[in-house]
Amino acid sequence: MKHGFIPLENARWSLAKLWFIGSGLIFLLLVGQSIGTIYDGALQTVWGWALPNFVPTLALMVSVFAADALKPYNEADSSKVREPFYKLAFGLSIFYLSIFLVTILSVPAFLYMRQGTKVSAIDLLQVSNLWLGPLQGIVVAALGVLFFLKDEDKNAERGSNPSGQASNVAVPAKEDSR
Amino acid sequence: MANTMLKPTNLFFIFFGVLLLTSLIFALWFEPYQFLAAFLASTTLVSLLSAAAAAVHLFWTMSRARKERWQGSALTALGLSSLAVISMVVSVRHSADQLMLKHAATPLNRPTVDVRDAFDGMLHDNPNFKPLIWPPPMPSTLTNIPAGLFVNTPSLPDGHTPSLADVAKLLADALSKSGYTKFAYFYAPFGFAIVTGIEQIQEDGTPLDNDRRWFAEPAVDFSIAAYLRLLLKAPVGRYRSLIFVVTPHSYPLSDIRLTRYAMSQLLNPGGRQLPDFYENVLFRSPYRADALIYEFEGRAGTDPVLVNPSAIPGILHLKRARILLALETGGAR
Numbered sequence: 001m002k003h004g005f006i007p008l009e010n011a012r013w014s015l016a017k018l019w020f021i022g023s024g025l026i027f028l029l030l031v032g033q034s035i036g037t038i039y040d041g042a043l044q045t046v047w048g049w050a051l052p053n054f055v056p057t058l059a060l061m062v063s064v065f066a067a068d069a070l071k072p073y074n075e076a077d078s079s080k081v082r083e084p085f086y087k088l089a090f091g092l093s094i095f096y097l098s099i100f101l102v103t104i105l106s107v108p109a110f111l112y113m114r115q116g117t118k119v120s121a122i123d124l125l126q127v128s129n130l131w132l133g134p135l136q137g138i139v140v141a142a143l144g145v146l147f148f149l150k151d152e153d154k155n156a157e158r159g160s161n162p163s164g165q166a167s168n169v170a171v172p173a174k175e176d177s178r
Numbered sequence: 179m180a181n182t183m184l185k186p187t188n189l190f191f192i193f194f195g196v197l198l199l200t201s202l203i204f205a206l207w208f209e210p211y212q213f214l215a216a217f218l219a220s221t222t223l224v225s226l227l228s229a230a231a232a233a234v235h236l237f238w239t240m241s242r243a244r245k246e247r248w249q250g251s252a253l254t255a256l257g258l259s260s261l262a263v264i265s266m267v268v269s270v271r272h273s274a275d276q277l278m279l280k281h282a283a284t285p286l287n288r289p290t291v292d293v294r295d296a297f298d299g300m301l302h303d304n305p306n307f308k309p310l311i312w313p314p315p316m317p318s319t320l321t322n323i324p325a326g327l328f329v330n331t332p333s334l335p336d337g338h339t340p341s342l343a344d345v346a347k348l349l350a351d352a353l354s355k356s357g358y359t360k361f362a363y364f365y366a367p368f369g370f371a372i373v374t375g376i377e378q379i380q381e382d383g384t385p386l387d388n389d390r391r392w393f394a395e396p397a398v399d400f401s402i403a404a405y406l407r408l409l410l411k412a413p414v415g416r417y418r419s420l421i422f423v424v425t426p427h428s429y430p431l432s433d434i435r436l437t438r439y440a441m442s443q444l445l446n447p448g449g450r451q452l453p454d455f456y457e458n459v460l461f462r463s464p465y466r467a468d469a470l471i472y473e474f475e476g477r478a479g480t481d482p483v484l485v486n487p488s489a490i491p492g493i494l495h496l497k498r499a500r501i502l503l504a505l506e507t508g509g510a511r
Contacts, residue, residue, distance in 0.1 A: 029409075036410030040477065108408035111478075112400050116393035120479050121412070 005080035011146055014086075015093060016061045022097035023054040029104055038107065042122045049125050053100060053132060057143060064147045081146060089142035096132075096139045103128040193231065194258065197224040218269035225262030232258050297368055300455040307449045310364035310371040314421060315434040318473035318485050321492030323422070323505070328461055331508035342424060342456040345467065346370060349422055352504035357385065362448020369425035369465065370452060373445050376419045376438060376474075383418070383490045383498035396478050417474040417482055418495065426464040438474040438482040471495045 030050055033039055039046045107121045201220030232255035301307065328345045340348075346363070349372055353361055360375035378386045378397055390397040396415030398404065419441050423429075436444070471492050476482025488495070496502045 033410055037412045037477065038408070038410055040412055041479075105409070108398075108405045111408055111413060112398045112404075115398040115413075116390065116395050118395055118479065 004083045008079040008081045011081050011086045092139045096135045194228040221265040229258035304453045308447045313430050313432045315436045316431050317470040318488035319492040320470045323467040327505045333508045340461045342459045345461050346452045352501050355504040356500040362445050363452050366425045367427050372422040374420045376417050379416050379418045383495050412477045419472045421470040424467045435484045
């Protein structure tokens with residue numbers, strides 16, 4: 001099976017767009033709910049639950065982009081990532097953000113199904129850690145490969161491997177070999 | 179000395195004292211609220227007998243040679259006769275009060291000692307029949323229930339004046355027909371009170387349907403509008419409880435503002451039925467029936483607080499709860 005490669009930079013930006021748009025929607029929804037009364041008396045609990053689920057990933061992305069923001073773009077140094085792995089990371093991110101959003105959007109259904117009992121929206125959010133926690137671990141593992149790779153790592157890999165190829169992240173082959 | 183001890187006057191007093199003590203012991207065997215009547219009647223009898231005996235002795239003294247002793251006999255006869263007359267008058271008045279209470283009169287705004295004794299006796303005989311906290315806590319609104327609903331009801335014969343027990347039965351039947359399965363009876367001054375359980379209502383005062391009516395937490399609708407509302411706002415519950423008070427007294431309302439939880443606890447010590455005593459008390463002026471409506475509102479997870487004043491008039495609460503309709507049909511199913 002033949003697999004292509006896509007530039008790491010493109011992969012990173014695509015994932016960043018997905019994460020920032022998804023997290024932005026969730027953030028705005030939570031702000032609206034905070035202004036309302038759905039979480040009245042438990043706002044700190046709600047934000048304490050929500051923020052660790054997407055802010056660290058966003059911060060990681062921003063820090064990586066910030067580190068390369070003032071560097072000139074050099075085609076020769078452009079790393080590549082295997083397309084299947086990129087699709088895996090992208091798919092996992094979509095799935096995770098969707099589950100996160102659906103958890104918040106399912107609060108009315110949760111309250112309807114348990115009406116007459118002493119449950120609140122906070123109970124659902126706290127229970128959701130059972131599925132969001134493991135998912136977050138998997139997503140972060142996939143994103144970490146794409147965002148944690150540094151220049152030193154790339155140089156070290158070139159030194160040990162003349163082709164400069166890592167397992168998933170590869171540098172482009174020279175033009176003679178095409 | 180022996181003659182002094184056996185003086186007729188002394189004998190009369192001894193005789194009178196023994197009879198009086200006997201009647202006192204005899205009267206104590208009756209129920210407390212009948213004690214007074216029994217004691218008065220026996221005192222009258224004893225006094226009459228003693229007065230008669232003293233009068234006989236007076237005649238005997240005057241007809242004998244020892245007329246100097248006639249003063250003692252005369253005084254004794256006069257005193258015992260007076261006592262007999264006084265006890266007879268008091269006894270007749272007491273009997274008249276009892277008669278009024280049973281057949282025609284209702285307790286006055288200043289009830290007589292006998293009427294108060296009657297209710298006190300009823301409370302003594304029915305220790306599980308507890309008094310409602312008085313004055314009643316501040317309601318959201320209140321209304322008077324027209325007396326005609328109890329007097330002109332189809333379930334009672336024409337011309338029959340209902341008793342308080344009849345009024346209680348009509349109210350209980352109306353509550354049952356309206357879906358109230360939980361209510362309790364309490365004593366109110368010279369009357370009674372009925373406290374209902376707490377139901378959930380809509381904004382217009384109409385009870386929710388079926389099981390959701392008795393949910394302790396806010397019921398939630400399933401619709402797009404409800405969904406969007408619940409995304410941003412916590413569900414709010416509206417609750418209602420009723421207290422029907424039947425009493426001849428005018429009464430103030432206390433400053434106590436109950437919460438929904440406190441209202442739910444109010445019901446627990448209530449009795450499950452009214453004592454039979456109320457069958458003897460007629461529902462006539464100045465008796466009146468009031469409905470105190472307690473409306474609560476609060477979000478899920480909180481203890482809903484009293485709504486005061488209610489946006490819904492009291493009579494409309496009874497109408498929306500279908501209690502008025504049930505009273506108008508008079509217990510017929």
